[in-house]
Amino acid sequence: MNMERTSTIKRDDGLWLLERMRLVRQTSQRIAKLYPTNVMETPVHLCIGQEAVAAGVCRHLGAVDKLFLGHRTHGPALCKGLPLEKLMAELYGRTTGCSHAFGGSMHLIDVEHGLPGSSAIVGGSIALGTGAALAAQMTGQPFVGVSWFGDAATNAGVFYESMNFAALRRLPVLFVCEDNGWSNVMPKSAHSAHDITSVAAQFMPTSCADGTDVLSVYDLAGAALRSIRAGEGPRFLHCKTKRWMKHQGPDACDLPDNGIDRERDCPIRKLEAFLAKAGLAQANEFSALEARIEKQIDAAIRFAETSPFPSTDLLEV
Numbered sequence: 001m002n003m004e005r006t007s008t009i010k011r012d013d014g015l016w017l018l019e020r021m022r023l024v025r026q027t028s029q030r031i032a033k034l035y036p037t038n039v040m041e042t043p044v045h046l047c048i049g050q051e052a053v054a055a056g057v058c059r060h061l062g063a064v065d066k067l068f069l070g071h072r073t074h075g076p077a078l079c080k081g082l083p084l085e086k087l088m089a090e091l092y093g094r095t096t097g098c099s100h101a102f103g104g105s106m107h108l109i110d111v112e113h114g115l116p117g118s119s120a121i122v123g124g125s126i127a128l129g130t131g132a133a134l135a136a137q138m139t140g141q142p143f144v145g146v147s148w149f150g151d152a153a154t155n156a157g158v159f160y161e162s163m164n165f166a167a168l169r170r171l172p173v174l175f176v177c178e179d180n181g182w183s184n185v186m187p188k189s190a191h192s193a194h195d196i197t198s199v200a201a202q203f204m205p206t207s208c209a210d211g212t213d214v215l216s217v218y219d220l221a222g223a224a225l226r227s228i229r230a231g232e233g234p235r236f237l238h239c240k241t242k243r244w245m246k247h248q249g250p251d252a253c254d255l256p257d258n259g260i261d262r263e264r265d266c267p268i269r270k271l272e273a274f275l276a277k278a279g280l281a282q283a284n285e286f287s288a289l290e291a292r293i294e295k296q297i298d299a300a301i302r303f304a305e306t307s308p309f310p311s312t313d314l315l316e317v
Helices: 011-037 051-058 074-080 084-091 124-139 151-155 157-169 196-200 214-229 267-277 283-305
Strands: 066-069 145-150 173-179 206-210 235-240
Touching: 011 051, 011 074, 011 084, 011 214, 011 267, 011 283, 051 074, 051 173, 051 214, 051 235, 051 267, 066 074, 066 124, 074 084, 084 283, 124 145, 124 157, 124 173, 145 151, 151 157, 151 173, 151 196, 157 173, 173 196, 173 214, 196 206, 196 235, 206 214, 214 235, 214 267, 267 283
Parallel strands: 066 145, 145 173, 173 235, 206 235
Antiparallel strands: none
């Protein structure tokens, strides 16, 4: 791992990023173990290996900012503030879940923390974040709309239409492309003839972060959001990352062209090494954090297991 990069990050921010990434990673790992036992009927799209994008962006977002997600929801939702027990209960199909058991993994809602909804339609989140930004502009409300999507969504017409409209109206929207290089099992080279950042740059200022390095994402997302909040119009953040799991389900990715080095490409290990070298944290803090999160996950699972299933009287005819 290259730890020669510099950052002005403070200890509190660094530990927040580490805690969020560990929460996402360990929750995902537990879901992968539970899923084959059939306690979850919903499909799950895990983001192991991609935690840096969610944490790095969401550290700069407040509850008032509106984040719209696609089908791979768990990481950004947890980093935005969705309570873990509400996520777990939703996966278990219980009424105490964030969508009251009616949404499942791909349709998470937490209005209190700025998650108005997520869309399983590829590219569906792009226009929603743009629309939220238009609402903010028209009503004078101080929030940013955030459209979160994968690289395959950039092939959809709504990607170009939304960027064009956002640029035309100078909307307060951040477009976040979480680019893991795959559309399910199809490599980007087989479905995209364009360079994503070059296309986006025709409409607005862009930046390209190392999506396996949370400090890279944190720095560039922070700069983009400061510009947006200053009234300088939309920004595009391209985060190249790696998907360690299959597109859907609990199994590790086995695609021959998706080479992963679980030490070199691990955003958690990278941040831990940086914090230790910079004197911002010690190894015993890392192990204590890992243990504390495991207890949080245990409690969230107990909450889900003891929560009620939905009944027919909850359905509106």
